[in-house]
Amino acid sequence: MRDFVYYTPTKVYFGRGRENEIGNICKNYGYSRVFIVYGGQSAIRSGLLDRVKEKLAEADIIVDMAGGVQPNPRISRTREIIRLANIFNPDLILAIGGASVIDTAKTVAHGVAMPGIDVWDYHAKKAVIKKSTPVGVILTIAAAGSEMSDSAVQTNDTIDPAVKCGTNSDFNRPKFAVLDPELTFSLPQSQIGAGAADIFMHTAERYFTTAELTGNHMSDEIAEGLMRNIIRYGTIGYNDPTDYEAMSEIMWSSTISHNDITGLGTAAEKGRGGDWSCHQLGHTLSSVYDATHGASLSAVWGTWARYCMDANIERFAQYGRSVFGFSGEDDAVAREAVEETEDWFRSIGQPTNISELLGIDVTVKICEMLADNCTRGRTRTIGQLKVLGYEDVLEIYKRAR
Amino acid sequence: MRDFVYYTPTKVYFGRGRENEIGNICKNYGYSRVFIVYGGQSAIRSGLLDRVKEKLAEADIIVDMAGGVQPNPRISRTREIIRLANIFNPDLILAIGGASVIDTAKTVAHGVAMPGIDVWDYHAKKAVIKKSTPVGVILTIAAAGSEMSDSAVQTNDTIDPAVKCGTNSDFNRPKFAVLDPELTFSLPQSQIGAGAADIFMHTAERYFTTAELTGNHMSDEIAEGLMRNIIRYGTIGYNDPTDYEAMSEIMWSSTISHNDITGLGTAAEKGRGGDWSCHQLGHTLSSVYDATHGASLSAVWGTWARYCMDANIERFAQYGRSVFGFSGEDDAVAREAVEETEDWFRSIGQPTNISELLGIDVTVKICEMLADNCTRGRTRTIGQLKVLGYEDVLEIYKRAR
Numbered sequence: 001m002r003d004f005v006y007y008t009p010t011k012v013y014f015g016r017g018r019e020n021e022i023g024n025i026c027k028n029y030g031y032s033r034v035f036i037v038y039g040g041q042s043a044i045r046s047g048l049l050d051r052v053k054e055k056l057a058e059a060d061i062i063v064d065m066a067g068g069v070q071p072n073p074r075i076s077r078t079r080e081i082i083r084l085a086n087i088f089n090p091d092l093i094l095a096i097g098g099a100s101v102i103d104t105a106k107t108v109a110h111g112v113a114m115p116g117i118d119v120w121d122y123h124a125k126k127a128v129i130k131k132s133t134p135v136g137v138i139l140t141i142a143a144a145g146s147e148m149s150d151s152a153v154q155t156n157d158t159i160d161p162a163v164k165c166g167t168n169s170d171f172n173r174p175k176f177a178v179l180d181p182e183l184t185f186s187l188p189q190s191q192i193g194a195g196a197a198d199i200f201m202h203t204a205e206r207y208f209t210t211a212e213l214t215g216n217h218m219s220d221e222i223a224e225g226l227m228r229n230i231i232r233y234g235t236i237g238y239n240d241p242t243d244y245e246a247m248s249e250i251m252w253s254s255t256i257s258h259n260d261i262t263g264l265g266t267a268a269e270k271g272r273g274g275d276w277s278c279h280q281l282g283h284t285l286s287s288v289y290d291a292t293h294g295a296s297l298s299a300v301w302g303t304w305a306r307y308c309m310d311a312n313i314e315r316f317a318q319y320g321r322s323v324f325g326f327s328g329e330d331d332a333v334a335r336e337a338v339e340e341t342e343d344w345f346r347s348i349g350q351p352t353n354i355s356e357l358l359g360i361d362v363t364v365k366i367c368e369m370l371a372d373n374c375t376r377g378r379t380r381t382i383g384q385l386k387v388l389g390y391e392d393v394l395e396i397y398k399r400a401r
Numbered sequence: 402m403r404d405f406v407y408y409t410p411t412k413v414y415f416g417r418g419r420e421n422e423i424g425n426i427c428k429n430y431g432y433s434r435v436f437i438v439y440g441g442q443s444a445i446r447s448g449l450l451d452r453v454k455e456k457l458a459e460a461d462i463i464v465d466m467a468g469g470v471q472p473n474p475r476i477s478r479t480r481e482i483i484r485l486a487n488i489f490n491p492d493l494i495l496a497i498g499g500a501s502v503i504d505t506a507k508t509v510a511h512g513v514a515m516p517g518i519d520v521w522d523y524h525a526k527k528a529v530i531k532k533s534t535p536v537g538v539i540l541t542i543a544a545a546g547s548e549m550s551d552s553a554v555q556t557n558d559t560i561d562p563a564v565k566c567g568t569n570s571d572f573n574r575p576k577f578a579v580l581d582p583e584l585t586f587s588l589p590q591s592q593i594g595a596g597a598a599d600i601f602m603h604t605a606e607r608y609f610t611t612a613e614l615t616g617n618h619m620s621d622e623i624a625e626g627l628m629r630n631i632i633r634y635g636t637i638g639y640n641d642p643t644d645y646e647a648m649s650e651i652m653w654s655s656t657i658s659h660n661d662i663t664g665l666g667t668a669a670e671k672g673r674g675g676d677w678s679c680h681q682l683g684h685t686l687s688s689v690y691d692a693t694h695g696a697s698l699s700a701v702w703g704t705w706a707r708y709c710m711d712a713n714i715e716r717f718a719q720y721g722r723s724v725f726g727f728s729g730e731d732d733a734v735a736r737e738a739v740e741e742t743e744d745w746f747r748s749i750g751q752p753t754n755i756s757e758l759l760g761i762d763v764t765v766k767i768c769e770m771l772a773d774n775c776t777r778g779r780t781r782t783i784g785q786l787k788v789l790g791y792e793d794v795l796e797i798y799k800r801a802r
Contacts, residue, residue, distance in 0.1 A: 001582070001649030003416025008409055014665075015404025181402070215646070217634070218653050221626025229619050245616070248402030252619050261662065264415075 001216045004264035010148045011176040012255065016244075018180045019138050022052055023059030025176060026092060026136070034136075035090035035112075036065035037081060037105040039097045043067070043140065046186065052096060052138065064088040072164060072286050072293070073100040074157040075107075075120050082111030082119065092175075094136045099144030099153070099293070102137055106152040106172045109133040122167045123154055132171040138178045141187060142251040143195030143294060145202055145258025147177035155287050161373055164287035166279075179255065181247040192241055192250070193348035194294030196234030199254045200341075201297040203227055206263030206274035207319070208305070209384045211312050213273075216264055223262040224322040229253050231323070231344055238348040277383035278304050281396065284374040289358050298350035299357040302342040303400035308386040309334055354400050367397040402617045405665035411549045412577040413656065417645075419581045420539050423453055424460030426577060427493060427537070435537075436491035436513075437466035438482060438506040440498045444468070444541065447587065453497060453539060465489040473565060473687050473694070474501040475558040476508075476521050483512035483520065493576075495537045500545030500554070500694070503538055507553040507573045510534040523568045524555055533572040539579045542588060543652040544596030544695060546603055546659025548578035556688050562774055565688035567680075580656065582648040593642055593651070594749035595695030597635030600655045601742075602698040604628055607664030607675035608720070609706070610785045612713050614674075617665055624663040625723040630654050632724070632745055639749040678784035679705050682797065685775040690759050699751035700758040703743040704801035709787040710735055755801050768798040 013021065026034060034056055036049070043049045049065075056063050066081045085093065085108050093112065095105035111119045113131040121127035137147045146152070150173050153166040184192070207214075207223045214220070233249035241247065256262065263274050281304065282296030291299075309316045317330035320337030327333065342352045351357040360366075371394035374382065378390045386392070414422065427435060435457055437450070444450045450466075457464050467482045486494065486509050494513065496506035512520045514532040522528035538548045547553070551574050554567040585593070608615075608624045615621070634650035642648065657663065664675050682705065683697030692700075710717045718731035721738030728734065743753045752758040761767075772795035773779065779791045787793070 001415075001646060001653065003419070004413075006413040006415065009412075011410075012405075012407040014402075014407065018404070216653070217650050218627065218630050218657070221630055222623050225622025225626050226619065229622055233618070245402060249618050252402065252617070256619070256662075261657075 002213065002264070006260060006264055007170060008148055008173070008259045008261070010174045010259070012148065012179060013176065014179045014252065016180060016182055018178045019048070019052060019183070020055055022138065022178060023055040023061065025178070026056060026061055027059045029092070029134070029175065031061065031092040031134070033062050033088065033090045034092045034094050035085045035088050035108075036063060036094045036096055037069060037101055037108060038065065038067045039069045039101050040067065042186075043096050048138075048140070048183065049096060052094075064090070069097065069101045069104045071100050072155045072290055073104045073153075075154045076157050078104050078107050078119065078154060079111070081108050082115075085112050086115055090133065092134050092136055094138070096138045096140065098139070098141030099146040102135075102144075102146040102174070103152040103154065105135050105137070106132075106146075106174075107154055109135045110171065120154065120156055122169075123156070123165050129167070129169040129171045134175040136176050136178075137174050138183075139180075139251070140183045141191060141195055142184055142247070142254035143198040145199070145254050145256075147174060147179070148255045148259040149173070150260075151258070153283075162287045163373070164283040177255070179251050181244060181251045184247050184251065185242045187241060189238060189241065190292075190349055193234075193238050193350050194292045195254065196230055196238065196250060196294070196348050197298040197345055197350045198294035199230045199234070199250065199257045200227060201278060201294070201301065202257040203262045204301070205276050205279060208315055209275045209312070211314065213384065214312075214315060219262060219264050220318075224319070226253055226257055226262055227319070227323045230257070234348055235344070273384070275384040277308075277385075277388055280374055280382040281393065284370050285354065285357065288370065288373060291357055295350050295357055298345040298352060299354050300396065300400050301345075302338055302352055303396055305338045307392070307396050307399065308383070309338070311386050354397065362401040364398060367394055367401065370397050403614065403665070407661060407665055408571060409549060409574070409660045409662070411575045411660070413549065413580060414577065415580045415653065417581060417583055419579045420449070420453060420584070421456055423539065423579060424456040424462065426579070427457060427462055428460045430493070430535070430576065432462065432493040432535070434463050434489065434491045435493045435495050436486045436489050436509075437464060437495045437497055438470060438502055438509060439466065439468045440470045440502045441468065443587075444497050449539070449541070449584065450497060453495075465491070470498065470502045470505045472501050473556045473691055474505045474554075476555045477558050479505050479508050479520065479555060480512075482509050483516075486513050487516055491534065493535050493537055495539065497539045497541065499540070499542030500547040503536075503545075503547040503575070504553040504555065506536050506538070507533075507547075507575075508555055510536045511572065521555070521557055524557070524566050530568070530570040530572045535576040537577050537579075538575050539584075540581075540652070541584045542592060542596055543582075543585055543648070543655035544599040546600070546655050546657075548575060548580070549656045549660035550574070551661075552659070554684075563688045564774070565684040578656070580652050582645060582652045585648050585652065586643045588642060590639060590642065591750055594635075594639050594751050595693045596655065597631055597639060597651060597695070597749050598699040598746055598751045599695035600631045600635070600651065600658045601628060602679060602695070602702065603658040604663045605702070606677050606680060609716055610676045610713070612715065614785065615713075615716060620663060620665050621719075625720070627654055627658055627663055628720070628724045631658070635749055636745070674785070676785040678709075678786070678789055681775055681783040682794065685771050686755065686758065689771065689774060692758055696751050696758055699746040699753060700755050701797065701801045702746075703739055703753055704797055706739045707736075708793070708797050708800065709784070710739070712787050755798065763802040765799060768795055768802070771798050
């Protein structure tokens with residue numbers, strides 16, 4: 001087993017109507033000034049925002065708030081929210097939403113704790129997060145697992161072309177997360193499908209790596225169990241978003257898919273950090289074309305897998321046997337498993353190529369632009385199973401068209 | 402999926418030689434006065450205690466310590482250690498050992514934080530833990546999972562007959578745990594076997610419950626994966642305690658078997674608390690006869706399972722199919738799975754009946770005394786799959802002779 005550091009301090013409150021406990025939860029922690037971050041109109045229309053404000057008021061908690069967080073959240077709006085939050089001087093930032101809102105709340109929390117540092121510097125690796133404000137979460141979309149993860153993603157829309165990237169820190173781990181599957185019943189089917197793809201990918205990115213970096217068998221058991229579970233319940237929930245059992249399984253799978261239990265430890269801690277190529281390939285598609293995150297991952301994964309699988313064919317075969325029950329030679333099982341996964345992506349309405357994702361005819365010129373963005377002008381490589389440079393990235397984008 | 406609260410804030414440092422980082426770990430948390438709790442001579446003989454003291458001294462940390470913690474730790478010694486610790490006034494209690502030492506360190510931590518309360522009152526449910534001192538762990542035996550759990554067990558040796566019982570609280574969760582599998586290489590084979598049985602049982606106690614209380618499929622995936630893993634690597638480690646891979650898998654399985662991820666939530670939080678009958682049956686055997694904890698569980702589990710399985714035969718069948726790959730009718734698979742589990746216990750040197758455990762001829766009179774102790778003089782029931790009163794407990798002890 002490889003060395004690792006494991007740390008998931010977020011307290012999870014899971015179940016129907018749990019958000020109605022938010023006043024008591026905040027009060028028990030001793031919070032008295034809560035700044036809510038939310039997205040668009042759905043939190044207002046559904047009555048959730050009002051309900052939460054009411055519960056906080058009942059607990060004598062003073063509330064201010066800012067909305068307008070978009071998918072692929074823009075650093076320009078995040079900076080505005082930091083200015084508003086700093087005027088209010090909160091002791092808790094409360095995210096009501098999905099990953100974009102949570103990631104923004106985390107970034108706002110850093111901005112409130114260290115007002116002298118521009119928060120994009122954390123994403124651009126020009127500064128290290130050394131202090132933050134506590135973050136709480138009321139989750140409304142099961143997908144990114146940000147409610148228990150150490151990562152926060154932002155898109156810098158003030159530079160051209162826009163760049164989307166994440167930052168990892170224990171200061172990104174929320175203090176608590178309220179998970180009520182019923183809050184996801186009203187989601188559009190496409191978002192449930194994209195969420196399931198994202199959940200699958202958070203485990204897959206950690207699982208499909210080199211033979212040297214694998215070998216934590218207990219983690220493999222959890223990872224394979226999680227992939228089986230999300231494939232099964234992702235499909236059920238996609239077809240009936242009011243199935244409480246399915247939506248619960250999707251929600252909890254989402255949370256633990258990205259809290260590190262399926263992978264263990266960050267690269268910095270010499271643990272099994274994961275490959276993360278597809279996230280990098282997808283982040284470029286999202287920053288340039290505003291593509292939905294989960295869909296951007298399903299669009300490239302199959303092509304990436306076929307391009308890289310020879311580096312550890314045994315791993316893809318183990319996946320095929322454990323998750324789909326296939327049998328036979330490694331190579332055949334591995335290829336069959338990748339195809340089966342792409343079939344599953346399609347069955348939950350997700351694209352398996354870039355043209356389908358973007359709805360445009362993707363030319364070689366576009367692929368070159370994407371590869372340039374993804375490798376930051378040929379200045380970085382991505383990946384772990386195979387380390388991918390500009391030419392590799394270009395080839396994957398071309399094959400994934 | 403059932404409602405739950407999940408909270409595992411302990412930071413885990415896993416890998417070879419991790420204990421050598423103890424000075425920096427404590428320093429990073431800001432601790433400056435560390436009180437070490439340890440057991441017998443093995444921590445001294447192995448040089449571990451001296452090594453840890455040296456590393457703490459290098460980090461300018463002041464150290465005091467107390468040893469003499471025995472298996473099935475006695476409250477009388479714990480009270481003495483609390484007196485010593487209170488004179489020293491520590492900001493961290495550091496356990497170097499296995500469950501008995503860790504559980505004692507947790508209890509000492511409560512005693513230091515609230516010197517006016519006798520710590521047995523927490524176990525006797527006469528007081529609630531409201532404050533504690535941070536606890537760190539350097540683990541030397543993989544078994545009880547106390548390094549990440551919310552429970553602490555003590556035996557009250559000042560009353561006759563002695564009573565062993567646990568207390569659960571988030572204040573029992575250590576701040577950090579250092580897990581170096583190499584520290585377990587020198588353990589006697591019998592302790593490795595008993596540890597593996599204990600690890601299996603922490604998941605089994607949560608898994609084998611009523612149909613109404615099951616139904617968290619992601620948890621089942623993890624639980625079944627964990628039981629497969631400990632059966633596989635428990636056997637390998639038992640036969641070769643210097644096999645790093647096996648001893649690592651045993652150690653990590655141990656930690657997550659009791660941190661709640663295989664079960665989710667306590668009974669108080671309306672989650673799936675688990676059955677825990679075998680732990681209660683075993684605690685009596687340990688408190689009266691000082692039986693090894695893991696061995697006390699394997700001695701009763703098969704009998705308990707056969708006595709209770711009709712209440713949820715599907716669950717035992719699911720176990721047989723998932724963990725052993727059996728197929729067939731529920732009833733046959735369930736019974737075969739229980740026998741296979743007992744075979745595994747025996748293969749790692751663990752008893753599957755009480756006479757073998759205690760090395761005495763267990764009479765009906767002894768069983769009556771045990772049942773009386775376990776039900777606290779017929780004043781309580783145990784269990785969840787079947788709620789067991791005095792007559793049930795007596796019958797199980799008699800059948801398990």
